[in-house]
Amino acid sequence: MSRLQLALNVDDLEAATAFYSRLFGAEPAKRRPGYVNFAIAEPPLKLVLFENAGQGGTINHLGVEVADVDAVSDWAARVGTQLVTSEQAESTCCYARQEKFWVEDTPDDLEWEVYAVLADSATFAGEDEAAASACCADSDSEAAAPAQVCCAG
Structure with a gap:
């Protein structure tokens, strides 16, 4: 199972959650303060919403969720070390333990x-x-607020 991930900044988390629930006919898979994610079967999509007032309607980051650690390694090998900017083994981010690279x-x-x-x-x-x-640093800050650039779980 692989699916694209779209992480969006939203001004109003509740309004955005209601909109995307209706648009995709799905309820959130995870809700936490300032954070909601959907695991949508059709089309295969991990939709992540970060409450980030004043940044609504912008992309937080993009991703690909893969099935397991071996698939992460396979992707990293295919992409090559010159493009991988960060590897994070067993990191905790966005309310999930993850194996990832950026x-x-x-x-x-x-x-x-x-x-x-x-x-x-x-x-x-x-x-x-x-x-x-x-987990949550962006290119402009060493310790950005979680909604700046983070990850999905």
Whole structure:
């Protein structure tokens, strides 16, 4: 199972959740403060909503959710080390334990993650600050707010 991930910044999380529930005929798979994700079967899509006032209607980041750690490794090998900007083994991000790597679309400055969810988590970005920074940092900040650029679970 692989599916594209679209992570969006939204101004009003409840209004956006209601809209996307109706649009895709699906209820959220996970709800947490400032965060909602949908695991949509048709079309295969992981839709992630980050409440980020003033940034609504913008892309947070893009990704590909894959079935397991082996698929993450296969993607990383295919992409090649020159494009992989960050590897995160067993990181906690967006209320999930994940195995992932990030690449940057240098022509257009878009960030993509390729990840597999290992398990659910009670915390957004792990217990220690280093894990939170690694998960949720964007190119302009070493420790950005979680809604800036993060991940899905």
